[in-house]
Amino acid sequence: MTSEISKFYQRSMKERQEILLERVKGLSSEEIHLYQNYGGLGEALTDQLIENSIGTLEIPLGIAVNFTVNKRDLFIPMATEESSVVAAASHAAKLARPSGGFKATTTGSIMFSQIQLVGAADLHGAKMKILENKEEILELARKQDPTLDHLGGGPLDIEVRIFEHQHPMLIVHLIVDTLDAMGANAVNTMAESIAPFLESLTGGEVLLKIISNLADKRLARSRCTVKKEDLNGEQVVDAIITASKFASQDPYRAATHNKGIMNGISAVVLATGNDTRAVEAGAHAYASRLGHYSSLTTWEKSNDGDLVGTIELPMAVGIIGGATSIHPKAKTNVKIMGVTKAHQLAEIIASVGLAQNLTALKALATDGIQRGHMKLHAKNVAIMAGAGEEVVDFIADQLVKEGQVRVDRAKELVDQWK
Incomplete structure (x- = not known):
């Protein structure tokens, strides 16, 4: 058997399936037939979304209930293969309802790309030249997406960082308001457009031109309160807080703690056709921003002895562009939540992450996670x-x-x- 195939991408899906059947030992026609159910995507769209497509892989889609986010009741679609995730989120949302559910905010829809400049003789002088020409640079970037500019978004500012040791370089951050899009394509295109001008200003050479997924200018935050009576007393509240402090101090615990948070977050991100890898990378990088890997959530006790939880993390999601605008079920899932702005989706997702963490800590602090x-x-x-x-x-x-x-x-x- 050889996997070397010339122009495999030019074959039809049926032909690709037949090649697999012919070349993969032990593969049956019944098994290949499984790939011919294209679900809500349909055959044509399935073939268009990725290269060398052979079909679709179904992931169960559930609805988390009981959620109130910013005084609005919601049904939240979640796509995941893990059986307990949707139930856990729904249970936590029920616990938070008596205190008003989840209160969530965002810092806006700001993304940025990074342009790497090497070979400039005077790094500090080069930095000043870039900042002196900021308006011209922003105008050049703005021309790459007139629609975004017309809607009130687009390039906002320039930041320049200097790395002087080992490999001297300048890193230019092009800061862009992407509005209701995730914005990766827009900021990458803008970064490429300004690269030649940066080279002419500094005498350096541009290497990388790419978005940063540590979107710390696009944060989502959520808070909830759970009454001590609904947790069977302050002893459970204290146990949850102690478990939370364990995760804040120990990266080995924090990794599993944050994985549980991402169980909920990634399920909603996937259900809405957004980029799970970008959100996960941003979250884990943000958890390390202070020099050690720590928890994305904090749990405390109020003056009344109730449990108060908060979460803060980057949330680069959109409701236009990419699979979110193409995938029929992704579009419907956004509609189910009544989302009309990207920041609303980010607030919901952060709230689901906090809910997921609440249920996990409650289980760990009482009966154990396995029950x-x-x-x-x-x-x-x-x-x-x-x-x-x-x-x-x-x-x-x-x-x-x-x-x-x-x-x-x-x-x-x-x-x-x-």
Whole structure:
């Protein structure tokens, strides 16, 4: 078998599927047929969205309920393969409702690209030349997207950073208001357009011209309060706070702590056709901004003894452009949430991340994370063991009751049923 194929991208999807069937040992026609269900995307759009497409991969889409964000009740679509995520978010939203749900804000829709300049003899002098010509640079960038400029967005400012040690260079930040778009294509195009002018000003050479996914000028924040009575008392409040402090101090704990937060965030980002990798990269980089990797959330106790949680992280998401404007279900998911502005989506996503963290910490501080998670996971295990629709709930319940959520035990129960 060889994977070398000339102009594979020019073949039809049907031809690509047939090539796989022919060349991959053990692959059956029934398995290849699975790729011929194109769902809501349809065959044409599936083939257009990525190169060398052979089909689609379905991810379960659920609805988180009970959410109130900025005094507005919401149904929140979440795309994830992990069984407990949607239930956990819904549970946390229910806990926060008596205190008004989630209060969220954003710092705007500001993105920036980085232009790397090397070879300038006088770095500080070169920096001043760039700043002296700021308006001309911004005008040159502005011409790359007249529509964005007409709508009130576009280039806002220039920042210049100097790196003097090891590899001397200038880094120019082109700061852009991308409004309701995520904005990667816009800021990258603008960065490329101003590069020759920067070279002529400084005598240096431009190398990289690319967006930064550490979008710390585009932050989303959310806050919630949970009454101590709904957590079975201040002892649980204190336990959650102690668990939170563990994550703030230890990167080994923080990695799992923040992974749980991203369970919720990435599920909504994916459901709306936004870039999960960009959001995740920005979040984890932001968690390291103070010199060590730490928690994205903070949990404290109010004067009344109630639990108060907050989250702050970069949230570069949009509602126009990219897959968000093309994918039929992504567009519908945005509509389900009643979102009309990108900042609204960012506020919702941050709130879901905070909710996800609340449920995880509550579980860890009381019964342990596995009890609820394994209860939902048991259905997957039963299905893996061959349980049919009529018996899957029975098998799952028995696995949980026995405390043995394992495929081997599930197979024994399936055989007994048969």
